[in-house]
Structure formats: C-alpha cells, structure tokens
Amino acid sequence: MSNSAADHATVPQTLWAVRGRHTGPAPEDVVRRTLRRHKESGDIDDFAEPAAAGDLGLRVFEARWRAGGTVTVRARLTLVPPRDRLTGHEWRLVAEAERPWDDAWPSPATLFWPDGAADEDGDGSWDHHPAVLGLRFRHVNTLPEDDKEMRRRLRDAAREAWCVHVVVHEAMTPDERGRRPLARLLPPGLRHRVIEHRAAPQQLRGVNWALKDLGIEVPRGGAVLLPPDPAPDGYDGREHSVRNVFLDGSEPAELIAALRHFVALPRPLSQGAAEALADLRENWTLLTLREELEAQRRLVAMYAEALEAMTKSRDLYKEAAEQALEALAAYRDVPVPTLPQQRPGSRSPGALQQLTRTFERLRLPGRGRQPEPEHSGAAASADAPGTPDGAPDASGAPEEIVREGVGGTGRGDGKAS
Structure with missing residues (x-):
C-alpha cells in the first residue's frame, strides 16, 4: 500500500x-x-x-x-x-x-x-459499491460480526479513492429514526459520495482493533473518516474524527463539517x-x-x-543553403598550388643504374642476339626436311650460297682455287 x-x-x-x-x-x-x-x-x-x-x-x-x-x-x-x-x-x-x-x-x-x-x-x-460486495450508497452498511472479516472489509474500503468511507458507532441501540442512513441528511453534493459503515454498540473494541492498521479509531458514539490511499502530505486523522453523532434524525453538523474538510483536501487522484x-x-x-x-x-x-514555424524553418534552411553555396564558390576560386619539380641533377646514380637494368630486361628478344656458329646453321639446313632448292634457310640466305660458303669455293671437284 x-x-x-x-x-x-x-x-x-x-x-x-x-x-x-x-x-x-x-x-x-x-x-x-x-x-x-x-x-x-x-x-x-x-x-x-x-x-x-x-x-x-x-x-x-x-x-x-x-x-x-x-x-x-x-x-x-x-x-x-x-x-x-x-x-x-x-x-x-x-x-x-x-x-x-x-x-x-x-x-x-x-x-x-x-x-x-x-x-x-x-x-x-x-x-x-464497485469493489466490495455488500456495500451500497444511500444505505446503512452494518459491519460483520467477525472481527477478521470486519478488518478485511474496512481495509478494502480504505483502498477505494473514488468515494468517502465513514465509520459510525452506535452508543446505544437506535430507534427507527436512528436506523436510517445518514446520507439522506447530507447536502446533495455529498450524498452519493459517502458510504456509511455502522458499528453496533458492542463492536467498539472490535472496530478499533480493525482500524488500528489505518492509524485511526472511532470514538464511542462518534464517527471517523477512513484515510485516503495514498494519504496526502500532512494528513491528520484526528481532524476527521467526530466525537458525537446523534442518531435521532437531526442533521449531523459536525460530521458534515468533517466531510467538507476532507473533500477540500489536496487528495491524490x-x-x-x-x-x-x-x-x-x-x-x-x-x-x-x-x-x-x-x-x-x-x-x-x-x-x-504551425505554418509560421514551418515558414521560419524554411527561411533558415534557405539562408544556410545560400551560405553553403557562397562558401563553395569561394573555395573554387582559390588556385591549386603546384608541386615543386625535382631537378635532373638531383637524381642519385644508384637510381639511374637501377632504371637502366630495368630497360635491359625489357628489350625485345630478336635485338642484340649473337650470331650462331656456321656449322650449326649448315647442319640445321641439311637436316631440315622438305626444304626446296634455292629456298632460303633459317638464316634467310639461298641454299646455293650456303653451300659455297661451306665448301670454300662452291665447286664440285673439291679442289682449292
């Protein structure tokens, strides 16, 4: 609670x-x-x-x-x-x-x-009553004879914040007028906001035992209002206790004053x-x-x-966009600085040699090839099948010229000239 x-x-x-x-x-x-x-x-x-x-x-x-x-x-x-x-x-x-x-x-x-x-x-x-069975507005609700049941009912009623609960003790057995509900004697604005609990003369000790957990007690022949839950700051139960309630059909003035004071409190909603x-x-x-x-x-x-706020926001965005465009245009007008050129003489010899070796490796295979030995070329020409007479060999020369070079004079007698 x-x-x-x-x-x-x-x-x-x-x-x-x-x-x-x-x-x-x-x-x-x-x-x-x-x-x-x-x-x-x-x-x-x-x-x-x-x-x-x-x-x-x-x-x-x-x-x-x-x-x-x-x-x-x-x-x-x-x-x-x-x-x-x-x-x-x-x-x-x-x-x-x-x-x-x-x-x-x-x-x-x-x-x-x-x-x-x-x-x-x-x-x-x-x-x-919406939560506690047996309770009704505009009626006298007698408390149960059993003390535990009485305690349970009052505890459940105190949790109800929509209405005001008042416990009335009968000092003596009332007559026909005293057995009528007090709600009919209340002002119209209070009449249907109050639930009356009635304790018999012999129930005084039991009802005060049941109210002990709530920190209040009912005087003999009087009444007390159940505190709200949660209780407001500075709540004092003694201010909502009435010493005497006369059950003779007369207006309960003290009780009405206590009820008015109670409903005027800054009570929790x-x-x-x-x-x-x-x-x-x-x-x-x-x-x-x-x-x-x-x-x-x-x-x-x-x-x-809302429209004014949207217009103001639009103007702010427009102003920010214009400033951004001006900044971009100013940035484009600034010349781009050129990087300093490196002097040719500042290159190191080691780097130049490395570059030369790299180009040597990339040269074409046909260039700079050393001429093969002559006998190797003649043997390759003789062994090459299907080479027609007078056709150039692999070196690009006609076969007759090759033969003359091989024999020395190019004559068939084999004699030296």
Missing part, C-alpha cells in the same frame, strides 16, 4: 467523481430514460450518447446543465461490460464545473440514475479517476455553437502557429 501522494495528481476542486455498480439488466436503458426525463423537465440542457473511444464494449453518456442557474457543468458516465452475471455493470461518473464544486448543487448521480425510494430499475439498483477526467476533457462532444466556434478558432490559431 502506498503511503505517499507525492507522485499523484491532486483532485481538482471543480471535479465531482464517483463510481459504482449496477446489478440489474439493461442499465443503458435506465440512463436514457432518466436523462430524457430530466431534459424534458429542464434539469439538464442536453445529453448525448457518443461512441466510446476504442469501442471495447463501453457505453458512454454525456450531459450538460447549469448548476445554480449560471455555472456550466459537464458530466460523463461510462458503463463497463460486466465480468460475469453476478457483478453487473460497473459505472464511472465524472462531472466538472466551471468553478469549485458547491455541495449544495444537485448530485450528478441523480441526473443519470433514478433517485427515490422506488427506483425504476427495481431490484437491480445502481448504488452498489486515483489512476482510474485521472483517466476518466482526461476522457471527459479530450473527447467531449456535446458542444454549444459558441464552444464549437471557439474550438475552430483554437484550431485555426494552432494551424497558423
């Missing part, structure tokens, strides 16, 4: 939020009938049923009215599909006013759900309530003509700012 509210947004003073559970069939029909009836009577200005974002089986209803005749209130109720047949539909209701909420204004819950002793939806009431409030502000569809005109003006202003 978290003990700090440092990382949580606080509840705005303009917000009225609560959630519950509807256990009967077709809760959307009940909401439609109730809203239609209030519009016909003038209690609300208008209502709508927009499509839910994401379409996860959610049903959304919006309503607008003027609290006190002048303060505009926008409210949004969301129906969540049931997890099973026993739990029913969970509903979340958030309403935001143009100025801080006044608990004398009508309860938003009674503008979406039927109020009174006999609800239109019969046994399937809308005022069940639960994650679910923060999401519901953001959905109300961002996805609101029930706009008046003036609001639509203002929304279009804001849209035009946003587009104008």
